[in-house]
Amino acid sequence: MQHFNDGWEFVRDADSASVFSGQSSLTWEQVSLPHTARLEPIRKTAQQWQGTAFYRKSFKLPAADQGKHIALKFEAAMQVADVYLNGQHFFRHLGGYLPFYVDISDKAKYGQENTVLVKLNNEDNPRVAPGKPLADLDFNYYSGIYRNVYLITKDKLHISDAVAANRVAGGGVLLHYEQVSINGATLNVQTELKNDHPEQREAQVRVILADSSGNKVGEALSESILVQPGRFGTLKQRITITNPKLWSPVAPYLYSVTVELLHEGRLIDQQSIKTGVKTFRFAKDGFYLNGVKLYLRGTNRHQEYPYVGYALSDNANYRDAYKIKEAGFNFVRLSHYPQSPAFMEACDELGLLTMDALPGWQFFGDSVFQKNALQDVRDMVRRDRNYTSVILWEASLNESGMTKEFMQKAHQAVHEELPFDNIYTCGWLNDVYDVFIPARQHAKAPDYWNKYSQDKPLLIAEYGDWEYYAQNAGFNQKEFANLKEEERTSRQLRGAGQKRLLQQALNYQEAHNSNLQGPAVGDANWLMFDYKRGYADDIEASGIMDIVRLPKFAYYFYQSQAGPDLSGKSAFHKPMVFIANYWNDPESKTVKVYSNTEEVELQLNGKTIARQKPDQDRNSTHLPHPPFTFEVPTYEPGNLTAIGYINNQKVATHGQRTAGKPAKLILRADYSGKKLQAGVNDAVLVYASVADEHGTVVPDAVNAVRFAVEGDAEIIGAEVVEAEAGIAAILVKAGKQAGTIKVKAQADDLEAATYTLEAVKGIK
Numbered sequence: 001m002q003h004f005n006d007g008w009e010f011v012r013d014a015d016s017a018s019v020f021s022g023q024s025s026l027t028w029e030q031v032s033l034p035h036t037a038r039l040e041p042i043r044k045t046a047q048q049w050q051g052t053a054f055y056r057k058s059f060k061l062p063a064a065d066q067g068k069h070i071a072l073k074f075e076a077a078m079q080v081a082d083v084y085l086n087g088q089h090f091f092r093h094l095g096g097y098l099p100f101y102v103d104i105s106d107k108a109k110y111g112q113e114n115t116v117l118v119k120l121n122n123e124d125n126p127r128v129a130p131g132k133p134l135a136d137l138d139f140n141y142y143s144g145i146y147r148n149v150y151l152i153t154k155d156k157l158h159i160s161d162a163v164a165a166n167r168v169a170g171g172g173v174l175l176h177y178e179q180v181s182i183n184g185a186t187l188n189v190q191t192e193l194k195n196d197h198p199e200q201r202e203a204q205v206r207v208i209l210a211d212s213s214g215n216k217v218g219e220a221l222s223e224s225i226l227v228q229p230g231r232f233g234t235l236k237q238r239i240t241i242t243n244p245k246l247w248s249p250v251a252p253y254l255y256s257v258t259v260e261l262l263h264e265g266r267l268i269d270q271q272s273i274k275t276g277v278k279t280f281r282f283a284k285d286g287f288y289l290n291g292v293k294l295y296l297r298g299t300n301r302h303q304e305y306p307y308v309g310y311a312l313s314d315n316a317n318y319r320d321a322y323k324i325k326e327a328g329f330n331f332v333r334l335s336h337y338p339q340s341p342a343f344m345e346a347c348d349e350l351g352l353l354t355m356d357a358l359p360g361w362q363f364f365g366d367s368v369f370q371k372n373a374l375q376d377v378r379d380m381v382r383r384d385r386n387y388t389s390v391i392l393w394e395a396s397l398n399e400s401g402m403t404k405e406f407m408q409k410a411h412q413a414v415h416e417e418l419p420f421d422n423i424y425t426c427g428w429l430n431d432v433y434d435v436f437i438p439a440r441q442h443a444k445a446p447d448y449w450n451k452y453s454q455d456k457p458l459l460i461a462e463y464g465d466w467e468y469y470a471q472n473a474g475f476n477q478k479e480f481a482n483l484k485e486e487e488r489t490s491r492q493l494r495g496a497g498q499k500r501l502l503q504q505a506l507n508y509q510e511a512h513n514s515n516l517q518g519p520a521v522g523d524a525n526w527l528m529f530d531y532k533r534g535y536a537d538d539i540e541a542s543g544i545m546d547i548v549r550l551p552k553f554a555y556y557f558y559q560s561q562a563g564p565d566l567s568g569k570s571a572f573h574k575p576m577v578f579i580a581n582y583w584n585d586p587e588s589k590t591v592k593v594y595s596n597t598e599e600v601e602l603q604l605n606g607k608t609i610a611r612q613k614p615d616q617d618r619n620s621t622h623l624p625h626p627p628f629t630f631e632v633p634t635y636e637p638g639n640l641t642a643i644g645y646i647n648n649q650k651v652a653t654h655g656q657r658t659a660g661k662p663a664k665l666i667l668r669a670d671y672s673g674k675k676l677q678a679g680v681n682d683a684v685l686v687y688a689s690v691a692d693e694h695g696t697v698v699p700d701a702v703n704a705v706r707f708a709v710e711g712d713a714e715i716i717g718a719e720v721v722e723a724e725a726g727i728a729a730i731l732v733k734a735g736k737q738a739g740t741i742k743v744k745a746q747a748d749d750l751e752a753a754t755y756t757l758e759a760v761k762g763i764k
Contacts, residue, residue, distance in 0.1 A: 004072065004151040005033035005681070008057045012037050012049075016119070019054050020087070028056070032681055036311040037120070037143035039717055040532070042547060048140045048309075048534060050124070055145055056117040063111030069154040069196055072102045073161070075147030075341060077120055078310065079128055084117040094128045094372055096141065097337040097359050098379045101164035105156070105196070118145060129373045129397070130336070132363035134534035139302055139336070139361070141534075142309025147340055155268040156196035157203060157227065159261055162382040165192060168416050170234065173259050173271055175386045176420055180279035180290070182246060187218070187239045187277075191259055195227035203227050204262040205235045209255055217241060217255070246290045247276025247388050249330040250570070252351030254388070274348060276388035281422050282435055282457040287391075287521040289353075296353065296459060296522020297561060298331030299324060299544070302531040303339045306548055306685075307717035307731055313682040314342035319672035320549075321346035324528055325572050326672075327544065327555055328562030333461055333524045336361045336398045338380050347389035350572075350673075354389040355426065355437075355461075355524075356380055358410070360397030370406055373397065377410050381417040392435060392459075396427030399439075407432040428461065430454055437461035439526070440511060452518065460515050460523035464508040465490045465542040493530075493539065494546040495724035498553070498582050498699075502592060505554040505580065508544070509619050509627070512561075516622035525558070548685055548729035549670060553580040553592075560594040560625045564646065571673075575651035577644040582699040583656045586635040593628040597644030597651055600628040605638040611645075659726075660692035662701050665745045667755035669732075676734050676741075678759040683716055683733040688745040688753065690726045701726040703747045711741035713759065734759040 009028035011019065018026055038049040061070060074081070079096030082089060085107050093100035108114050122143040124133040134141055165171025174190040189207045202224050209218035218239035227233035245253040254274045261269040279290055286293045301324065305312050312320075317340045324332050332352050334343075337359040347354050358377055364370075377395045384390055395410035396402065402410075411425045411432045427433035428442070436454050439462035443451040452458050469489045492504040508525055515523040530543035539547060544554040556578035563573030577595040579602075581588060593600050601611035609632055620626030628642075637658040644652035666689045669676070676684050690701035705728040706720050712735030721728040732743060734757075741757040 001073070001150045001152050004057070004149040007059070008033060008035070008055050008145075010035065010037075010053065010055050012053045013051050014054060016052070019117075031055075033149055034146045034311040034313065034681055035144045036146060036309045037122070039307045040142070040309055041717070042306050042539070048134065048532070049143065050122050050134060050141065051143070053120045053143050054117060055120070056115055058113050058115045059151075060113050061108055061110050065153055066110040067156070068105065069103070069152070069156045069158050070105045070108055071152040071161075071164075072104060072116065073099060073150040073152055074102070074145065075099050075149070077118065077145045077147075078122045078141055078143045080121045080125060082119040084119070086114055095359065095376055096122065098376060099163055099383060101161045103164070120144070126363075126365050127368045127372060129359040129369065129376055130361050130363060131365045131369055132361060137361065137534035138540070139531065139533050140304065140309065142304070142311070144309070144311055146309065146311040148314070155263070157201045157261070157263060158194060158269045159259065159271050160192050160194040160232065162385075163379050165194070165232070167192065167232065168378075169419055170232070171382060173257075173273060173386065175257065175273065175275055177277055177279065180244070180246070180277060183243060185241045185244045185277050187241060187257070189220070189237045189239070189257065189259065191235050191237075191261075193227055193233040193235070193261060195229055195231060195233065198229050200226050200228050201263060203233060203235075205237065206260040206262060207237050207239060208258045208260070209239050209241065210258070211245075211255055212253065214256075241277065244277040247278045247351075248289055249294075249351035249353065252276060252349060254348060273386050274345070274388075275386065276348060278388060279422070280391055282424050282521060284455065284457055284519065287457070294330070295516075296331040296524075297329055297558075298333060298353075298522060298524035299327070299329050299558075300333045300335040300462060300524050300527040301339070302335060302527065302529065303343070304529075304531045306729075308683070311681075312340065313677070313680055314340070315674040315677055315680070315682045317343040318346040318674050319670070320529070321350055321352060322672040322674075323545065323549060325350045325352055326559070327528070328559040328573065330562075331355070331522060331524065332528070333357065333394070335527070338384065341383075344384060344387045344389065348387055352389055353391050354387070355392040355394055356384050356390050357394040358397060360400055362399045364397060364400045364402050364406075374406075374409055374413060377413045378417055381414055385418060392424050392426045392437075394427065394437065395425045396429065396433060399428055402429065404431055426459070430456070435459055439463065439466070440515075441466040452520075458518075458520050460520050462526040463515060463523055464511045465526040467511070468507045469542075491541045492552065493541045493724070494550055494552050495702075498580070498585070498588065501553040502580060504542075504552060505557045505592075506619065508554050509557055509623070513619050513622050546724075550687070550727060550729065556580060556594040557627065560596045560627070561623065562596065564596045564651065566646070566651070575644055575646060577642045577652040577654045579640055579642050579654055579656040581640065581656060583637070583640045583658050584699065589632040589635050591630040591632055591640065593630065593642045595628060595642070595644045595652065596625040597646050599645040601643040601645070602630045602632075603641040603643070604632060604636060609633075657694065657696045659696045659698040660694065662690045662698045662703060662750055663693040664691055664751035665689065665705065665747060665753040666691050666695060667743060667745055667753045669755065669757055676732075676757055676759045678712070678734045678738040678761055679736050681733065683731050684757070686730050686732050686743050686755065686757070688723070688728045690723050690728075690747070690750065697726040699726045703728075703750065706746045708744045709741060710744070711739060712737045713741040713757070732757065
């Protein structure tokens, strides 16, 4: 399997007749994948683009490949895809979030040039989930071949593709663990082969299990079977693992499984899968991982990125997962559709449990729509069944008025595809599914737990946003009486000022604390990152990080709820302390500090204001680490310092200095665990902070910053960006060549800045 991402041509809004007739008047743009059909501005000036886009690529297959299995695998393309080879249409895929596999073995030319053309349409389509028109949708249908494409060359006797096989509980490789404990575990491996030869073929499968260092810890060799022409053959094997290292969010240990297909003793195909050994179950009283009760402290994530929409590189997907982990979460709901394989792999690697989700939002269509949605359920499970992170299958159309018959079929589809114990479906309606996942706004305070008390596990799938936005369910209604509507909402841009950012954080704190008092096994706040949507012109700003992945105060509240890990072995959830106050307003002498330590000391200009334990107010009763609220007697500009203590030892500090006048720019890049990679359309966010002469960010600065790059790279989107809360952000994409990239930033009356990025050729 090799990447097929380079060397494409692209045209948008072209007349189909012109495209298929090969008219030379068309201007085809040279592109590589992942690719978005149109860059979209961060500040929405017009409706996100919808229409028809064309992608084409010419390629040559060696003459020696004739007689082999040749296919193109698309990880996703938005959203109706018609595939043509050498001018002939031969494949259509419906849906923009799941993969499709195009067998071109008998249609390609060998030793000659071939041309593949993909026609994409992302216009409103009530028969393709999510189905809702963009103008009424709470997210966007970003067009393009926005994930990877692969060229697959195999023997005609091969390990089948799990989605393309379209077989219940079959296709590809299926992993399942039994009898898991710290003493041992049994790994069951089912491999399904496809024989496209005109005659029967003998086949054997060898499975090798290795630890993270590559040392073999188990092996199984099957008996030989005969696979008939045009048919599938299934082999099942077991490997016993002694004293396995169990996977968990704290220790996400991954083994590797290599499945080898042998024909007459010769290796002709193989597939490698990273896998974690774990056991889990949902019960009404909680979620249990490896026999230990674990509260699922989670968030929701939309896969959208600034400018490029859905067209994230694999590394950018990893960086998003890294940020979610850094924010203190152990769980993420994939709202409201299956997300990139790269994101799923990152969750496995970093230790984030996931809820996989059927594409859907507030729409239930006709019988054709329902048929397509049920196929999405099966394809979702087939694609993602081996990811260690997945613990819930949201086989439910989010907030949609589904029939009970549809829900039963969707629920049944998951259990047919995974006919094992401890497989759990979930849905926002409580009729059918194994786990009930309402949002807080589906009830009103203070009657949440009366309504949500059920005879099945409960997880709050969304909270903290709508109930405050609509003022229907927040507990602090008396406080709201003194707030304007725009002040009480959780939808706050990062530049809204510290009063509103503190209100957003308080809303999340209050709701999360309430969730911890009820029967829920976990919760997921709405949401991690700001995003854009079809039905409104503004940015949906309830993220705890903004759309360019910069944190708001609420981010630090959640970060404080994890840990502290004092072992020094983990990159995450260390002792932390954060002052949620810019210390630039004489009227804001109440200082909120978020920390996961036992005590915090607050100093002003080197003098101790107080050293105290966490808050004990009504919004902190069930939090593992309540905030610390300090009252400073007299405002004095200068340095605030917070020091966190555990066992009377200093373990964390954070300082906040009163900012002076803007004097200079300071540049930095956000790598979040992955360096910038050349040659794969990778892009990183680069930030220019407007700082005073001491290097303190000026939190109310809105200077226009002009950016430029030197080297094999480009700025995606705007090159002149107005700072928000003192920081301006750009997206820098690496070119084909590894090497040094210089980013320069200038602003009127400020000292300019230069920053050096290093684009590397390959990343493990």
